[in-house]
Amino acid sequence: MKITLVGAGAIGSLWAGALARQGHAIHLWRRQTDTAFTLQWQGLDAPDTDTFTFCCNQPERLTSSDVILITVKAFQVLEAIQSIAPWLRTATPVIVMHNGMGTENEVLQLLPDNPVLYATTSQAALRVDHQSVRHTGVGPTWLGAVNRAGEQWQSLAGVLNTALAPCQWHEDIHAPQWQKLAINCAINPLTAIHQCRNGYLAAPDFTAELTDICREVAAVMTAAGHTTSSEELVQRTLTVIQATAANYSSMQQDVANQRPTEIDAITGFLIEQAHHFQLATPANFALWQQIKHLEQNYG
Ligand SMILES: NC(=O)c1ccc[n+]([C@@H]2O[C@H](COP(=O)([O-])OP(=O)(O)OC[C@H]3O[C@@H](n4cnc5c(N)ncnc54)[C@H](OP(=O)(O)O)[C@@H]3O)[C@@H](O)[C@H]2O)c1
Known part of the structure; x- marks a missing residue:
């Protein structure tokens, strides 16, 4: 799949590398204006790192993405969505993954036509430095829809599960x-x-x-x-x-x-x-x- 990750911090970089390892085409949307980002990705208890170079901040890649995964902190979500909105197709599912709650109503107002899903994860990642991430703990990830259009996208739980298990669909993500x-x-x-x-x-x-x-x-x-x-x-x-x-x-x-x-x-x-x-x-x-x-x- 063509996947855009918005926010390449600890958890975003973890998912970016894990999804890239499954052959997905990853594009990053970052606040920095660079058009490429090289990431050293270290799996849980793995002695070696994988190196990935991801394309960044390409509006046409955003538009052609099959799914958007937003991995910023809760208080950064609205600004992050506003920054991608001009290039987002309304058919593209958007997954918002953060700790805490309370962003959902405003996200749905910003994305009234997109399939919107939320994810909560107990995977853990450490950003060793700006270009290196380490997977530091395994835990469940749950994915679920918060609008009617999102309910059609249960298959995305399988995509996430293949990259970083376990991930399951939940009928009530709350x-x-x-x-x-x-x-x-x-x-x-x-x-x-x-x-x-x-x-x-x-x-x-x-x-x-x-x-x-x-x-x-x-x-x-x-x-x-x-x-x-x-x-x-x-x-x-x-x-x-x-x-x-x-x-x-x-x-x-x-x-x-x-x-x-x-x-x-x-x-x-x-x-x-x-x-x-x-x-x-x-x-x-x-x-x-x-x-x-x-x-x-x-x-
Ligand atoms: N880290 C974990 O192990 C872990 C585990 C479970 C859940 N979580 C949750 O996952 C969420 C993200 O946490 P994190 O630890 O990954 O935080 P983080 O390392 O601070 O990553 C957030 C990233 O989002 C970027 N960002 C912020 N606003 C943006 C925007 N408008 N456009 C593009 N990128 C933007 C930040 O960019 P800059 O680099 O420019 O600041 C940063 O790289 C939080 O809700 C956290 O509680 C984290």
Whole structure:
């Protein structure tokens, strides 16, 4: 397939290399104006790297693409879509893949006629430098439609699955998005505030705070139609903390490097939904405030 990836950061480069290895023709849409980009791609536990040179920023390649995969951060999605819109055919399916939630309505307004799909992934990638990416963890990717036209594109889950398994189609993509958001609400702000690895949160000192966070998230998820319990979310969070104990979360890294975080698309989205359902989320609100304070005081 002819695939354009918009945003060649860590996760975009990971998918670009993995899809290129399957023989797909990859074109990158980047903020830099270069017309080519050479990527060193290292698979999980692989000793050697593959080298790919991708064509970039060619409007005609965008127009002729069979699918567009958008892999920017949540707060970059709208600008990224605006930048491709003039060359996008309305028949071309667009997949938006980011952590957090809350961009969907505006994306659908920007792309009223395109098939629009969302993906949420637990694959992990590290951008070693601007031209090198390493696959650092395997996890499920879920793909699903958010409009009627998108429902015709279940086959794209197979394309992604062949490149980086496992990827499955989900009839209600909001369900895995909420599950990922719940874990992110617990782990990301705490690791960013304490500047620690995920595993640090397994200490008994954090039990009460994690329980409070999960209780609030469970209430909002249940009100939104994704019934769960505080106990289930605490258990899932502890499982992820243990499985990723040595890792730094993306929000920890963003704060450490004084970059904008995705707090508004994660905890901010939860708070917004809680407000809609008239639920109180004081523990999550306190975390949101602390991350905003950190961001506002970057040097
Ligand atoms: N990294 C992971 O392991 C991982 C795992 C699961 C989910 N995710 C999620 O995946 C999303 C992307 O994360 P990431 O870690 O890949 O972030 P990232 O490394 O910052 O990559 C984002 C890329 O998008 C580019 N970009 C931003 N605006 C653009 C625009 N208008 N046009 C073209 N390119 C644009 C950025 O360009 P510049 O280089 O110019 O800044 C950057 O290269 C996030 O929601 C993240 O939470 C990441």
